[in-house]
Amino acid sequence: MQYHLNGFKPGNYQIPDSAREPATAPPMMALPSEVDVLIVGCGPAGLALARQLADFADIKTCIVEQKPGPMLFGQADGISCRTMEIMEAFNSSEMLVKETYQLHQNAFWEPDSEQPENIKRTHKVPDARLGLSEFIHGVVNQARLHDILLEGMENSVTHLVPHYSCRLLELNVDPDRSQDLDAYPVTATFERDYPAQSTQVETVKARYVVGCDGARSAVRKNLSIALQGDSANKAWGVMDVLLVTDFPDIRVKSFIQSRENGAVMLIPREGGYLVRLYVELGLLDRGQRASQLDLCVDDIIARAKLIMNPYQLDVKEVAWWSIYEVGQRVAERFDDTPVGNPEGLIPRAFVAGDACHTHSPKGGWGLNTSLPDTFNLGWKLAAVLQGRSQPKLLQTYASERRKVAQMLINADREMSALVATRPSAGNNAGQAKTCTADIEKFIARQNGFIAGTSIGYDLSYICTGADNQHLATGFRVGQRFHSAEAARLADGRPQHLGQLVKADGRWRVFIFGDKHSPVDTASDAYKLIRFLENDSASPVRKYTPEGADIDSVIDVYAVFQQRNLSIEQLPDYLWPAKGKYGLRDYEKVFQTEEGMDIFEQRGIDRSAGCMLVVRPDQHIANILPLNAQAELSAFFDEFMIS
Structure with a gap:
């Protein structure tokens, strides 16, 4: 696609330059008095969080922005492979793939040895990130990414839109009520400038607040969170x-x-x-x-x-x-609990994106670290608010994302020095x-870190199973699910399995069958499927609400090596009846084909097979043998609420 020939114009690139108009702000409405989640800031972190929470009809979300309307001219430009994968989780990657400039080459220029006042190209090389993902690192106006997230929010079940012209005056978290999960301990006061009216002050009470309001974050300052690191030089x-x-x-x-x-x-x-x-x-x-x-x-x-x-x-x-x-700085803590949280307090206020890590923009890491910050946090907030997970899950946001921020600061310091x-x-x-x-x-x-594909979380109760890493060497515990294609059994269509993990708050279990046919009742795969379907200890049975679809909390897929299977041979659980009409879901079973062998591509043990537990944010949570039924139940029992 080509545009901007006769001058730069913001807006939807699907509309010709001559007709394109920039996005406008929605009509100003009064802020709600009480919400479940208050998001301060409409940058990539804030919008990614709002985009996730907008799909939950039972969660009341409010997002506010100090500026008078949507971004028109973007500061960030790079869209990493990992960010593309996250946008696919929002069903929005195709537009970005179509619109972005794709980075395939790097060129290097130095002083000419014969005429040192001139520069001279030394060489070109392919971009080091090629092949790390099914997506390619791209470049697009940050405002365009915002537009796509805003459109998804508005078209969601909650029709969520931001409140603009909201300047945060004061934020308080009541310590006496912060550990009461039914309470609204957060009080935020905003100054608003309504057109043709005098300035008004409005107050919002919230269960949780997330500060995504940039490097000079008012939320961070109100929480007395210090930035640590080097000043600008x-x-x-x-x-x-x-x-x-x-x-x-x-x-x-x-x-x-x-x-x-x-x-x-x-x-x-x-x-x-x-x-x-x-x-x-x-x-x-x-x-x-x-x-x-x-x-x-x-x-x-x-x-x-x-x-x-x-x-x-x-x-x-x-x-x-x-x-x-x-300059490179990182917040001393990412939530309102003390450093290290020795008392195990449940956080009620968080900071994300540039509000907790600042650095130079040359590496393209700002947006591509900020958006995954809240992609990590969003599903955890939803799970706790819906009563599906214990509130201790919220403590893992700070421990997981602050490590990534520190890695970012170290990499940016080195990159900035090299470029200069x-x-x-x-x-x-x-x-x-x-x-x-x-x-x-x-x-x-650093290609894997720059692409975002090698970023992994330390071992914890939601990142475990390293003892079984040999069963699937290409799926690293703690890292994101590295997608590969398999053929859908029902119709033969190739499918990237990573793109099945959508941003809907559900857990995924991928069953990779062993050398025995899953039709064989003595095989481990068959026994595992029957356990998940029928056993009272099955996490699927234990944590799926009565009357809900069988995959509404834990979504199970199967990939088999055998190429002579047909869907009707397999247990009903793998092609379940769903919805009010009991329609069959034919998109849960896959098989390998010539040139499309995920077992070979991801180092999966063909003899033993394995199962992968994948978090709602697409990171590998656990690797288990097919016969580890008790261990699978124990994993979910650690943090889920039946």
Whole structure:
């Protein structure tokens, strides 16, 4: 798809440039007096959380934003493989795949040894993230991602829309009521500017609050949560531009090191014409902010021209620009409980996204860490609010996501230093080459983290089974379910199994059959299926509400090696009757085929088989042998409520 030919225009890219209009804010309505979950901030973290909770009709959610309307010009641009997988869980990946610029190559540029004042391309390489997921790392306006999440919210069963023009004045969590799960211990007071009216103050009481309100988070400050880490020491400019240039790699992600003038990181944008440039500006004095430099977009353009000499940059339009300082900080805690939570308190307030980790934007990690923050938290809040899980589940958000944030800070510190490294006047060109070579090595070493696909959670009661890792070496306990295709038994259609794990709060159990036919009543697979279907100890029977569909809490799929099976041979449990009409679900059983063998691709033991327990956020919770029925029950008994 191509767009922005005659100037940048925000909005729905499915609409031609000539007719496209930016999204508008909904009519202003009074804030509700009481809600289950209050979300402060309409960034990627807040909208991802709201998108999840919007699908639960029995959970009352309110999301507020200080700005007067939806984002039009995005700060973030990269959409990692993992973020694409999460958007597929919202049934929204196809639009992003169609619209994004896909990153397939990286180019590296250094000072020309013969003319050091000029830059020269050294080489191109395939992007290191290719093959880590069924999706490819892409680039798109952050506002477009927001639009898709907002559309999903509005079209949900709750028709959730944000309340804009809400400035948080005060937030309190009553410690005397915070451990009473029926109480509304959170009180938030907002100032609102209604059109043609005087400013009004409105108050919301909530069971839980989540601060997704950015690096200067008012929620974090009201909770007295400190940021820890390095202060900013270098300023960078960033701009999205439409330009005419003779630079040959204008449509390739490029790392550019000049001899004397700094560095540029160039990222092509969606639509075929738009380009983002990150431009190194210089060091900051101690305590100095980038906003104090009195620089404008013309200064960023001038510096970019110096760095990219001898190539010409004729900037025709600047869609968006900013100047920022590089610093890496992480919140000392991610919720309202004391550090380490020695008393085992149930948290009632959380921070997510930039509210709890700040860093440079060059690695594309901001959005791609913020959105998974609340993808981790959302299903846990829903499970506790619906009475399906014990409230201790909420304690795992901080322990799981703060580790990821610390990894992010460390990686960003290294990446920022590498991108800004350049040879001094006394160095030779050979030393300059090591700058871009080190960047290339860093990208290759950190490709799984950059893509988000290798991020894993430490062992806990919802991440266990490492002793059985040998049964499925390609599915790492704690990491996300690495999707692969299998053929649906009922109709032969290829299906990416990871895309079955939707953001609906359900657990998944994948049964990978052993060498024996599942039709054989003596096989472990057959016995496991019968246990799940009929035994009183079965977690499916124990935790599915009476009258609900059999897969409403724990959704079971099966993948078999045998290629001579037919659906009618298998127990009814694998093609159950559902809904008010008792219609059969034919999409739960799969088999391997030539060239589509998940057992081989993911290192699953063909002789023994195994079962995988997958969390609602797509991470591997447990790996068990097929005959470990008691262990499966014990796993769910640890935190579920019957």
